[in-house]
Amino acid sequence: MTKANALTELLAEKGxxxxxxxxxxxxxxxxxxxxxxxxxWNEDAPEKIEKLHQDFVDAGADIILTNSFGGxxxxxxxxxxxxRVHELNKRAAEIARKxxxxxxxxxxxxxSVGPTGELLIPLGAMSYEDxxxxxxxxxxxxxxxxxxxxxxxxMSSADEIRAAAEAAVKVGMAYTxxxxxxxxxxxxxxxxxxxIHGVARDIGTGPVAVGANCGVGASDILSxxxxxxxxxxxxxxxxxxxxGIPEFRGSEIFYSGTPPLMAEYTRLARDAGAKIIxxxxxxxxxxxxxxxQALDSYTPRPRPTIEEIVDKIxxxxxxxxxxxxxxxGRERRRRRG
Numbered sequence: 001m002t003k004a005n006a007l008t009e010l011l012a013e014k015g016x017x018x019x020x021x022x023x024x025x026x027x028x029x030x031x032x033x034x035x036x037x038x039x040x041w042n043e044d045a046p047e048k049i050e051k052l053h054q055d056f057v058d059a060g061a062d063i064i065l066t067n068s069f070g071g072x073x074x075x076x077x078x079x080x081x082x083x084r085v086h087e088l089n090k091r092a093a094e095i096a097r098k099x100x101x102x103x104x105x106x107x108x109x110x111x112s113v114g115p116t117g118e119l120l121i122p123l124g125a126m127s128y129e130d131x132x133x134x135x136x137x138x139x140x141x142x143x144x145x146x147x148x149x150x151x152x153x154x155m156s157s158a159d160e161i162r163a164a165a166e167a168a169v170k171v172g173m174a175y176t177x178x179x180x181x182x183x184x185x186x187x188x189x190x191x192x193x194x195x196i197h198g199v200a201r202d203i204g205t206g207p208v209a210v211g212a213n214c215g216v217g218a219s220d221i222l223s224x225x226x227x228x229x230x231x232x233x234x235x236x237x238x239x240x241x242x243x244g245i246p247e248f249r250g251s252e253i254f255y256s257g258t259p260p261l262m263a264e265y266t267r268l269a270r271d272a273g274a275k276i277i278x279x280x281x282x283x284x285x286x287x288x289x290x291x292x293q294a295l296d297s298y299t300p301r302p303r304p305t306i307e308e309i310v311d312k313i314x315x316x317x318x319x320x321x322x323x324x325x326x327x328x329g330r331e332r333r334r335r336r337g
Contacts, residue, residue, distance in 0.1 A: 005174040006148040007108050007208050010062060011236065016270060018295055019063040019240055019278025020056040021288045023112070025255075027052065027067075037079040039071050042091040049092070053099040055285040057107055060292030063276065064100060064107060065151055068092040068142060069114040072134045074126075078117075086141040093145025110151035110176070111142030113164055120159050128163055135167035143173055152177035153240075154214050156187040158199045169204035176276075178213040178238050181224045185318060193227035197235050211238030214280045216317040217245035218257060218265040222272060222309045223316060229273035239274040241265060243282030245317060255282025256314070259290035264312050266294040271301045 011017060027038050030048050041049055049067045056064055071089045073082040081088065093111055100107035116134055118126040139150050150168040152175060155161045161177050168175035179187050179196050186192050191199070196210050212224045221241035228237050244257025257265075262279060269277045277295070279287055310316060 005208065006106075007063075007110075007174065007176070010106050010108060011209075011275060013106075014062065015275070016295060016298075017062040017108075017276045018060055018288070018292055019110070019238070019276055020053075020061040020065055021059075021279040021283030021285065022243070022281050023052070023065065023067055023069065025282050026055075026284060037070060037076065037081065038067055039069075039076065039088045039092065040079065040081065042067055042088050042095060046091065046095055049095050050099060053096050056288060057099055057103050059285040059288040060296075061278075061288060062107060063110050063278070064096050065110045065112040065153075066092040066096045066142060066145075066147060067112070068138070069112045069153070070117075071113070071138045071141070072116045073137060074116040074118050074134060075114070085137050086144070089138050089141025090145040093142045093147040097146035108149065109147045110149050111139065111145075111147030111173070113138060113142075113150055113152045114154050115156065115160060120157060120163075128159060131160060131163035132166045132170070135164045136170050139167055139171045139173055143171055147173070149173060149208060150175040154178065154180045156180060156182075156191065157189040158191050161199050162203060165200035165203040165207065174208050175200075175204075176207055176209045176211075176238060178211045178240065180214040181212055181221075182215055182318075185224070185227075193224040194231040196228055197232040197237075209236035209238050209276055211240070211274070211276070213238070213240035213278075215242055217242055217314065218261070219309050219313040219316050220318050222265065222268055222304070222313065223306055225269060225272045225274055226304075226306070233273060236275045237273060238276040238278075239269045239272075240276075240278040240280050241269075242280045243284070243287055245314065246281065253282075257282060257287065259287050261313065262287040263290040263294035266291040267298060267301070268304050268309055268312065270295065270298055271304050273303070
């Protein structure tokens with residue numbers, strides 16, 4: 001059992017928590033250019049990052065994720081900023097901490113940690129030890145800035161999850177992790193939703209919570225959620241799905257989810273046993289406010305079936321069990337937000 005920390009304490013107090021919505025989608029709406037690193041805005045446009053966090057808190061978020069998804073040196077190297085890992089992550093956490101501290105209620109600052117973008121040996125050139133070191137460098141900055149927990153997300157590789165978990169323990173942070181189940185119901189690297197809880201159970205005192213984020217749409221991630229909560233009904237499970245289904249219109253991506261649809265997604269996630277519910281790509285503050293209302297007015301219902309999810313949210317976009325010969329399948333991986 002994990003020891004008490006800010007996240008477990010708030011969960012004990014409230015039972016179910018609302019995590020925030022999209023980072024990238026909302027920053028693009030604020031003027032972030034395609035190909036630009038959002039993390040650089042922590043120093044170049046901190047007022048915009050602060051506004052996004054504040055808007056999510058105003059919409060009812062219990063957890064806000066720092067603007068640090070691509071904050072490892074491997075990701076920042078693409079923008080010639082690999083020497084700024086500590087300062088950019090520290091600033092990311094400081095901005096979120098400032099908003100959380102002024103909220104008038106308890107708000108958790110989750111230090112967002114995304115994949116390095118590199119493949120680990122033997123599939124790629126990165127060693128496990130180098131991955132641990134990269135994540136530890138990022139998390140040292142997040143911890144210094146005041147993050148409550150390392151929020152490891154959008155992962156495909158079990159080894160990369162373990163490396164990030166080891167890094168969190170190394171720097172003395174509680175941690176959570178989520179996979180993106182994007183290939184016939186598994187991650188790109190073959191991790192199945194039903195196995196997500198056991199990936200890093202033996203590292204430190206274990207994760208505070210695990211689950212799924214991103215993917216192709218709300219129906220698919222709810223299907224993954226059913227697998228996860230069936231496999232570990234007593235665990236704290238996270239679901240942070242995209243806002244409906246992403247669709248290209250010309251060169252731009254639009255999301256089909258409306259506030260009422262995301263409210264129903266929230267109720268179904270609660271019905272399916274999720275304890276931390278949020279939105280990923282496409283999820284605006286307006287969507288999040290509807291999700292907050294759905295949680296606040298929640299009346300328990302029976303555990304949903306896939307058929308009920310499809311009826312209320314829309315069709316699955318991935319192959320399902322009957323099509324792939326495996327278990328119910330789900331989502332598609334994208335960069336968070």
